Amino acid sequence: MAVILEAAERVFALYGHKGATTERIAREAGLPKANVHYYFKTKENLYRQVLAHILDDWMAAASTFEPGHEPEPALRAYVTAKMELSRKRPYGSRVWAGEVLSGAPVMEKFLGTTLKTWMDERVRTIEGWIEDGKIRAVDPSALLFLIWATTQHYADFERQVVILNGGKKITDKEYQARIDEVVALVLRSVGL
Amino acid sequence: MAVILEAAERVFALYGHKGATTERIAREAGLPKANVHYYFKTKENLYRQVLAHILDDWMAAASTFEPGHEPEPALRAYVTAKMELSRKRPYGSRVWAGEVLSGAPVMEKFLGTTLKTWMDERVRTIEGWIEDGKIRAVDPSALLFLIWATTQHYADFERQVVILNGGKKITDKEYQARIDEVVALVLRSVGL
DNA sequence: GTCTATACGTTGATAGAC
DNA sequence: GTCTATCAACGTATAGAC
Numbered sequence: 001m002a003v004i005l006e007a008a009e010r011v012f013a014l015y016g017h018k019g020a021t022t023e024r025i026a027r028e029a030g031l032p033k034a035n036v037h038y039y040f041k042t043k044e045n046l047y048r049q050v051l052a053h054i055l056d057d058w059m060a061a062a063s064t065f066e067p068g069h070e071p072e073p074a075l076r077a078y079v080t081a082k083m084e085l086s087r088k089r090p091y092g093s094r095v096w097a098g099e100v101l102s103g104a105p106v107m108e109k110f111l112g113t114t115l116k117t118w119m120d121e122r123v124r125t126i127e128g129w130i131e132d133g134k135i136r137a138v139d140p141s142a143l144l145f146l147i148w149a150t151t152q153h154y155a156d157f158e159r160q161v162v163i164l165n166g167g168k169k170i171t172d173k174e175y176q177a178r179i180d181e182v183v184a185l186v187l188r189s190v191g192l
Numbered sequence: 193m194a195v196i197l198e199a200a201e202r203v204f205a206l207y208g209h210k211g212a213t214t215e216r217i218a219r220e221a222g223l224p225k226a227n228v229h230y231y232f233k234t235k236e237n238l239y240r241q242v243l244a245h246i247l248d249d250w251m252a253a254a255s256t257f258e259p260g261h262e263p264e265p266a267l268r269a270y271v272t273a274k275m276e277l278s279r280k281r282p283y284g285s286r287v288w289a290g291e292v293l294s295g296a297p298v299m300e301k302f303l304g305t306t307l308k309t310w311m312d313e314r315v316r317t318i319e320g321w322i323e324d325g326k327i328r329a330v331d332p333s334a335l336l337f338l339i340w341a342t343t344q345h346y347a348d349f350e351r352q353v354v355i356l357n358g359g360k361k362i363t364d365k366e367y368q369a370r371i372d373e374v375v376a377l378v379l380r381s382v383g384l
Numbered sequence: 385g386t387c388t389a390t391a392c393g394t395t396g397a398t399a400g401a402c
Numbered sequence: 403g404t405c406t407a408t409c410a411a412c413g414t415a416t417a418g419a420c
Contacts, residue, residue: 014294019210021413032387037415094293101286101293102206103351111355119356136380141356142373146342149349153341159295163303164311164333181334188328189381213395224405229397 093155136191328383
């Protein structure tokens, strides 16, 4: 039931794993909580499915970082995709952040397998760029963490971003400009 | 009672605002939970005091970014201080991250006052550097967010960092090297 | 499939002995 | 100040009518 998953994503993001109640998820989805348990059996299972559901978009963004490409277009595409994902699905990013924050008890396996494999490939790609003299000698994982942290900051710490913007929401136009700024900072950090 | 505050910081970081129980905090502090309520009255109040307690170290790190200084030493000192704080008090950073993640219901006021004032001063400082041609033309808040996000990533997403390091803890020596890498990335991102 | 009513466990908070 | 015992509120989950 898509409407429950969507409500759950928002409620888990706003109240945390434990703070989210099935009653509230049901209310925001517009049905009694018995239905939530009918479709997802347990709250724990619903939580897992919310996380898994986010993974699709996450992997799509990850796939924009193509190992075979040149550094400038590869990094530009990846940072842009991650920034757009933070804009498009802020709640999903926040659920994920909460999960990792508390030690990733549910998603530990994914981190150690799929993500680790993905990262190792990109680390080799970046090392190749350095050997070929295409970018400055940087620590590949330090660069990847900088990109993840910075791009996800706009989703995970959205409330802080808005407050420091004087309480005014960030418009689409402003966000587009911010994407360009982040891309420029990242590219320059590796000497491009 | 310092022992309770310290236990609470860790438990709130690991289980979240709602997931943390006074019973668990008490157990980790080595006393019955009635004592926790005796000293802090309510869990809510204890949570606020944990957040306030972190602010001291946070403000100390923030003060290393001196508006009057030159860009290179100022940014180097600030990034280093933030990285060292993430290493020294990871749980505090994580409690703070959880608070902002869920919309900063408790710390909203601080963000809009003290932090906003601090940031506005630094934005002007960075704008001054740009006008004087000392650094590249960057969006000051984009730069500050990049620094916050990247440095706090090592505390907030520590579990992920460790897993992607093959499950091996980061040694002090490795972390020192990582600080240098992050400083280099940040400095180069503004053209230094 | 949908919903109301309810059972059962957990947790924040306190009463009251020491 | 410290601790054990206890309670009231809340939240997950299900039974069972429709």
